[in-house]
Amino acid sequence: MKPDKIVKKQILNLPVYETGKPIEYVAREFGLDPDGILKMASNENPLGASPKAVEAVKKRLGTLNYYPDGGCYELRQKLSKKWGLAPAQFAFGNGSNEILEFIAQCFVGDGDETVFGAQSFIVYKLATIFMGGVCRSVPMPGLKYDLDAMRDAVTDRTKVVFMTNPNNPTGCVVPQAEVENFVRSLPEHVIFCYDEAYTEYQENPVDLRNLIAEGRNVICLRTFSKIYGLAGLRIGYSYSSEEIAGYINRAREPFNVNSLAQAAALAALDDDDFVRRSREVNNAGRKQFVEAFEKLGLEYFSDGANFVMVKVADAPQKFVEMQKRGVIVRPNVGYGLPDWLRITIGKPEQNERCIGELAKLLK
Structure with a gap:
């Protein structure tokens, strides 16, 4: 019997998540020098990794023969103090992406529904389909969440509502009051999964700890991949009620977060100067792109996060042509x-080069 007759139907129907192209791939494909290529595709920190995290990793290199702390004890304690939550309210993943999969494993089964924005992080769709669930993808007029439409999409079959804020890939931002009102409108049988991957780029980010304290079924997710610059180490975490965190931890595999990632994350949490500098560079870069797009007469969207969206004719071909030019x-x-x-905001000279190459293609 052929494998396609044996494999789960969910796998046959599962879309492939296409990551941003690595520098090495583009160099091989177009015969370019890797050192001259700018990667502005995956929302990575252009300043690199937190210096404190780098030093912490170096100190841990001599312990690679040991398994990591399976419970992330030190990191759990540190985050507990940082957020004023109990240690048992946290769960950890190989990136927050893995925790999204845990959430689907815990709460989504055959025929169960999830609700999310049509132009929101594609892993919400993938995790739902993988567990045999049904996706309720809600249109996003103007590249923004329509919270009324999302609420209307909730049914007796809905198990999880997903939201990224700021959203990826559109970058729209939903303010505190609107998020709170939306969550309070949800029925008790629904989990609200709030993805905060880009929240550190906000000056006054939404804070849902009060809803968790009220007993709401809220799970908040954070990552060290973005503003802390630790994308290559893959580490993220969630915080929720102790009961929900307990279920997520049951789904988690032993030793899913490696020792270098834990050491780096611990150190990065103390690197306030790096976070501040990363936010400053990002804010300046957003302004640089906005001014350039306005001069070029391009439609754009850039509310928050560390990237901008720009509308261009024949965008897929422009994507290829930009690669040929090393961007x-x-x-x-x-x-x-x-x-x-979607373009990741870089350092000033990187932004300038990206804008220049795009402008040439528009002539």
Whole structure:
């Protein structure tokens, strides 16, 4: 019997998550020098990793023969103090992406529904399909969440509502009051999964700890991949009620977070100067892109996070042509936005080069 007759139907129907193209791939494909290529596709920190995290990793290199702390004890204690939550309210993953999969494993079964924005992080869809669930993808007019439509999409079959804020890939931001009102409107049988991957780029980010304290079924997710610059180590965490965190930890595999990632995350939490500098560079870069797009007469969207969206004719081909010029950006065909490119905000000289190459293609 052929494997396609044996494999789960969910796998046959599962879309492939296409990551941003690595520098080495583009160098091989177009015969370019890797050192001259700019990767502005995956929302990585252009300043690199937190210096304190780098030093912590170096100190731990001599212990690689030992398994990591399976419970992330030190990191759990530190986050407990940082957020004023009990240690048992946290769960850890190989990136917050893995925790999204845990959440689906815990709460989504055959025929169960999840609700999310049509142009929101594609892993919500993948995790749902993988567990045999049904996706309720809600249109996002103007690249923004329609909270009324999302609430209307909730049914007796809904188990999880997902939201990224700021959203990826559109970058829209939903303010505190609107998020709180939306969560309070949800029925008790629904889990609200609030993805805070880009929240550190906000000056006054939404804080849902009060809703968790009220007993709401809220799970908040954070990552060290973005503003802390630890994307290559893959570490993220969630915080929720102790009961919900307990279920997530049951789904978690032993030793899922490696020792170097734990050491780096611990140190990064103390690197306030790096976080502040990263936010400053990001804010200046956003302004640089906005001014350039306005001069070029391009439609753009840039409310928050560490990237901008820009609308250009024949965006998929522009994506290829930008690679030939040594600049990797991100197409959005898979998100139903074929005319848009997502560009990670870089350092001033990186932004200038990206803008210049794009401008040449528009002539």
